Amino acid sequence: xxxxxxxxxxxxxxxxxARDGRRRRPATAPxxxxxxxxxxxxxxxxxxxxxLFGGTGDLSRRRVFPALAQLWRTNxxxxxxxxxxxxxxxxxxxxxxxxxxxSLREYSRVPLEDAVERQFLERIAYxxxxxDAPATYDALVERLAALDADHATAxxxxxxxxxxxxxxxxxxxxxxxxxxxxxxxxGGWRRIVIEKPFGRDLDSAKRLNREVGRVFxxxxxxxxxxxxxxxxxxxxxxxxxxNGIFEPIWNRRYVDHVQITMAESIGVEERGSFYEETGAxxxxxxxxxxxLLSLVAMEPPATFEADALRDEKVKVLRAIxxxxxxxxxxxxxxxxxxxxxxxxQRVRGYREEVEVDPRSETETFVAARLHVDDWxxxxxxxxxxxxxxxxKRATEIAxxxxxxxxxLFAGAESNPEPNLLAIRIQPDEGILLRFGSKVPxxxxxxxxxxxxxxxxxxxxxxxxxxxxxxxxxxxxxxASLFTRSDEVEAAWSTVTPILEAWLDxxxxxxxxxxxxxxxxxxxxxxxxxxxxxxxxx
Amino acid sequence: MAAxxxxxxxxxxxxxxxxxxxxxxxxxxxxxxGVQAELARIWASVSLAMPGEDGxxxxxxxxxxxxxxxxxxxxxxxxxxxxxxxxxLAGRHPSxxxxxxxADPDGPSWIDAQVQAHCVLPSHExxxxxxxxxxxxxxxxxxxxxxxLVAPLLVHDLPVTVWWxxxxxxxxxxxxxxxxxxxxxxxxxxxxxxxGLDRLAMLASLPGRFDLDVAxxxxxxxxxxxxxxxxxxxxxxxxxxxxxxxxMSVGYAAHDGAPRxxxxxxxxxxxxxxxxxxxxxxxxxxxxxxxxxxxYAGELRAGRRRIAAGLxxxxxxxxxxxxxxxALTARRRREVLEVRVTxxxxxxxxxxxxxxxxxxxxxxxxARRREGDLLAETIEDAGAHPLAxxxxxxxAGLARG
Numbered sequence: 042x043x044x045x046x047x048x049x050x051x052x053x054x055x056x057x058x059a060r061d062g063r064r065r066r067p068a069t070a071p072x073x074x075x076x077x078x079x080x081x082x083x084x085x086x087x088x089x090x091x092x093l094f095g096g097t098g099d100l101s102r103r104r105v106f107p108a109l110a111q112l113w114r115t116n117x118x119x120x121x122x123x124x125x126x127x128x129x130x131x132x133x134x135x136x137x138x139x140x141x142x143x144s145l146r147e148y149s150r151v152p153l154e155d156a157v158e159r160q161f162l163e164r165i166a167y168x169x170x171x172x173d174a175p176a177t178y179d180a181l182v183e184r185l186a187a188l189d190a191d192h193a194t195a196x197x198x199x200x201x202x203x204x205x206x207x208x209x210x211x212x213x214x215x216x217x218x219x220x221x222x223x224x225x226x227x228g229g230w231r232r233i234v235i236e237k238p239f240g241r242d243l244d245s246a247k248r249l250n251r252e253v254g255r256v257f258x259x260x261x262x263x264x265x266x267x268x269x270x271x272x273x274x275x276x277x278x279x280x281x282x283x284n285g286i287f288e289p290i291w292n293r294r295y296v297d298h299v300q301i302t303m304a305e306s307i308g309v310e311e312r313g314s315f316y317e318e319t320g321a322x323x324x325x326x327x328x329x330x331x332x333l334l335s336l337v338a339m340e341p342p343a344t345f346e347a348d349a350l351r352d353e354k355v356k357v358l359r360a361i362x363x364x365x366x367x368x369x370x371x372x373x374x375x376x377x378x379x380x381x382x383x384x385x386q387r388v389r390g391y392r393e394e395v396e397v398d399p400r401s402e403t404e405t406f407v408a409a410r411l412h413v414d415d416w417x418x419x420x421x422x423x424x425x426x427x428x429x430x431x432x433k434r435a436t437e438i439a440x441x442x443x444x445x446x447x448x449l450f451a452g453a454e455s456n457p458e459p460n461l462l463a464i465r466i467q468p469d470e471g472i473l474l475r476f477g478s479k480v481p482x483x484x485x486x487x488x489x490x491x492x493x494x495x496x497x498x499x500x501x502x503x504x505x506x507x508x509x510x511x512x513x514x515x516x517x518x519x520a521s522l523f524t525r526s527d528e529v530e531a532a533w534s535t536v537t538p539i540l541e542a543w544l545d546x547x548x549x550x551x552x553x554x555x556x557x558x559x560x561x562x563x564x565x566x567x568x569x570x571x572x573x574x575x576x577x578x
Numbered sequence: 579m580a581a582x583x584x585x586x587x588x589x590x591x592x593x594x595x596x597x598x599x600x601x602x603x604x605x606x607x608x609x610x611x612g613v614q615a616e617l618a619r620i621w622a623s624v625s626l627a628m629p630g631e632d633g634x635x636x637x638x639x640x641x642x643x644x645x646x647x648x649x650x651x652x653x654x655x656x657x658x659x660x661x662x663x664x665x666x667l668a669g670r671h672p673s674x675x676x677x678x679x680x681a682d683p684d685g686p687s688w689i690d691a692q693v694q695a696h697c698v699l700p701s702h703e704x705x706x707x708x709x710x711x712x713x714x715x716x717x718x719x720x721x722x723x724x725x726x727l728v729a730p731l732l733v734h735d736l737p738v739t740v741w742w743x744x745x746x747x748x749x750x751x752x753x754x755x756x757x758x759x760x761x762x763x764x765x766x767x768x769x770x771x772x773x774g775l776d777r778l779a780m781l782a783s784l785p786g787r788f789d790l791d792v793a794x795x796x797x798x799x800x801x802x803x804x805x806x807x808x809x810x811x812x813x814x815x816x817x818x819x820x821x822x823x824x825x826m827s828v829g830y831a832a833h834d835g836a837p838r839x840x841x842x843x844x845x846x847x848x849x850x851x852x853x854x855x856x857x858x859x860x861x862x863x864x865x866x867x868x869x870x871x872x873x874y875a876g877e878l879r880a881g882r883r884r885i886a887a888g889l890x891x892x893x894x895x896x897x898x899x900x901x902x903x904x905a906l907t908a909r910r911r912r913e914v915l916e917v918r919v920t921x922x923x924x925x926x927x928x929x930x931x932x933x934x935x936x937x938x939x940x941x942x943x944x945a946r947r948r949e950g951d952l953l954a955e956t957i958e959d960a961g962a963h964p965l966a967x968x969x970x971x972x973x974a975g976l977a978r979g
Binding site for chain 2: 074075076077078079080085087088114116119120154156157160193
């Protein structure tokens with residue numbers, strides 16, 4: 042009874058009296074705004090200051106500012122909101138706003154009206170300082186207090202680390218030293234968003250988790266993998282768990298294998314030095330591809346809450362069969378592109394790219410066969426491939442179903458291929474279901490046909506960019522689309538043995554595929570050995 | 579290639595620009611069977627396959643429908659205006675659209691139909707997405723039986739939305755037959771004659787009578803206002819005042835102050851939305867004052883508290899019935915809160931005063947939305963929207979004065 046009263050519960054008599062107007066209805070619960078129900082956004086973030094470390098960097102210019110501006114344009118940010126960009130370059134508020142204005146004009150997906158741009162820029166301030174200088178953070182404390190006083194931002198802070206990964210521990214440590222991590226009762230929340238890559242291998246990821254964990258609680262940490270914010274990736278969950286017809290066949294009994302492809306036609310562009318240290322497996326496989334795999338293979342979570350969702354993803358990552366050296370040799374193929382032709386243009390090889398070692402052993406292509414050893418997926422191979430300078434840009438998940446148990450139409454002029462469900466992440470976002478159909482006519486000719494749902498034709502509504510979704514979620518405190526520490530470590534546990542095997546093995550004979558080809562021939566052999574072939578995308 | 583009719587209705591043209599709707603098929607029929615035959619002919623036409631760059635034949639058009647959209651246009655120009663709006667949505671919400679215009683009710687029965695296919699190329703690599711549009715003009719007694727004309731032309735298993743622009747004659751027997759087959763009715767209450775309140779009450783009765791959802795552009799159009807009003811109570815300090823509101827008043831543009839002369843459907847939706855969200859009930863429906871410029875006054879109740887509710891005409895050059903101001907007053911523990919949301923050229927401004935202390939103004943940009951935006955937004959809110967249903971029911975309760 043006491044507990045019920047404390048929770049604000051009322052008796053049936055109270056309810057009846059309130060309905061009859063004889064007893065005052067309790068005032069509206071302080072934690073919910075009833076006027077928000079049914080509106081465009083049922084919750085808006087609390088007033089806060091977003092502190093952007095690396096505010097002068099490329100990521101901020103291309104992604105973060107345009108995403109924030111779109112959120113502002115669509116009234117999804119609170120009015121009492123400020124962005125404090127941190128950087129070493131000698132700007133003041135006014136000159137920095139000019140820089141932001143220029144980046145918005147170049148990178149905004151929807152041009153901003155003048156009044157919106159003006160309002161948005163008024164909410165941006167710049168704080169100059171070296172990330173490794175303690176004085177920077179002492180001054181930051183004062184600056185944030187002043188912003189709270191001037192803009193009613195209520196002491197809430199969202200820190201966003203858009204810097205080189207090497208600066209993460211330093212910044213986190215200084216935030217801890219100056220007490221900027223403390224969530225004080227009534228003094229507002231503190232959250233930190235950390236960009237990928239989160240570590241270089243399992244050990245470094247664990248080390249970084251420890252360092253972040255010394256300052257921030259796990260619930261305050263938002264590790265961003267922008268792939269999870271993509272509309273089609275989010276739709277994967279809806280597709281699987283909001284439709285009754287797919288889940289019963291989503292298992293080893295009906296699925297022959299799964300292919301996950303992330304192909305890029307571009308090379309490393311101006312990111313040569315970054316890519317030299319990273320390679321395809323760290324850049325894409327450890328995060329994007331394993332995230333997609335976990336979303337495909339996970340069990341239905343009990344609720345759609347962040348931890349329930351992430352618990353199920355972690356289970357999948359932990360169930361991925363660990364590869365020893367012999368298995369790496371058999372199940373993983375790496376490649377590096379040489380010169381070639383892409384889309385009618387001659388392109389140079391990786392070793393000729395800017396800031397790339399002419400004898401580089403960095404892989405630009407990876408293909409792997411993984412197994413998820415759990416009740417649902419035992420024996421179903423998951424083929425992953427990703428590479429640069431492939432013939433086209435395409436990301437797709439293909440669920441290849443088993444063939445029919447008995448070929449009833451063996452005498453037909455052509456046999457249909459087994460059913461396939463392809464989920465296109467980009468471009469032409471959509472879902473395709475392939476099945477056999479009789480060709481009209483007197484004979485019994487069976488042809489494979491596609492039932493194709495394309496987002497662009499069913500909803501050409503204005504889908505938000507991944508960064509808009511993720512930034513808003515972090516501001517709202519929804520961590521569903523962010524990776525948890527154990528999730529990051531589980532993903533590295535899959536990838537690190539591969540990296541170690543490559544390190545110990547002989548030097549690869551790179552380049553081993555021409556720019557514009559679908560990777561090295563070994564990638565085809567990897568899947569052909571199992572009697573299968575890569576999907577022609 | 580020059581545009582022209584070929585093979586009975588196909589307009590042969592070069593590939594369109596991505597995102598720009600183009601007319602690919604146009605033909606005529608003078609019976610419902612003829613319309614059905616023309617619709618079938620569009621998709622059976624082998625001419626819709628075109629040679630691609632690589633010499634292989636590629637399918638250039640695929641039919642795409644997410645719903646049946648039936649537009650009841652009282653006059654030809656209303657039908658044309660609706661068609662222009664729908665063309666703009668061809669890529670966004672492809673539908674089988676049937677625009678019905680009754681004509682000359684006293685003469686013999688006749689039907690004249692124009693059958694069209696409008697296509698949009700989503701991107702250079704994708705096939706065109708096409709949707710059909712049928713302009714159906716019907717005279718004589720045939721025009722009195724809209725449901726009978728429309729039913730054979732609907733794509734089965736797709737929801738039926740009836741858009742009734744201008745002044746819907748909802749009580750006619752033809753309307754009743756049509757509403758029985760509809761899943762959704764779209765109207766724009768802000769265009770109705772007089773103050774619009776009688777028709778609003780009738781509109782609110784339709785969901786119960788016909789098992790359909792009702793959407794009113796007059797309510798959808800003001801969503802930015804609702805965002806702005808709601809935002810005042812996002813501040814934790816002000817949220818408790820929601821339980822202690824004492825008065826709510828909406829100022830609207832009027833050109834003359836004569837009682838019941840100005841359409842007040844838009845302003846009444848503000849009161850209705852607030853009252854429904856805050857769990858209020860109607861004690862006294864809004865009654866029009868007898869004096870010029872006196873507006874409407876009524877009373878609501880939340881628990882034991884009485885809340886004064888009013889609509890106040892303001893002389894203005896803005897279109898009659900446009901919301902100019904929403905004002906709320908709340909009193910809690912000796913503190914008084916005043917929230918005033920006012921229309922500006924490019925949006926709305928929220929002015930908040932707590933116990934005499936003025937908080938910083940908040941400005942919300944709210945670009946004026948066209949009919950196409952409203953139609954798209956309404957379609958995207960598939961199914962019954964709780965906000966709309968509750969606000970409409972409350973508006974009807976307030977309007978019964």
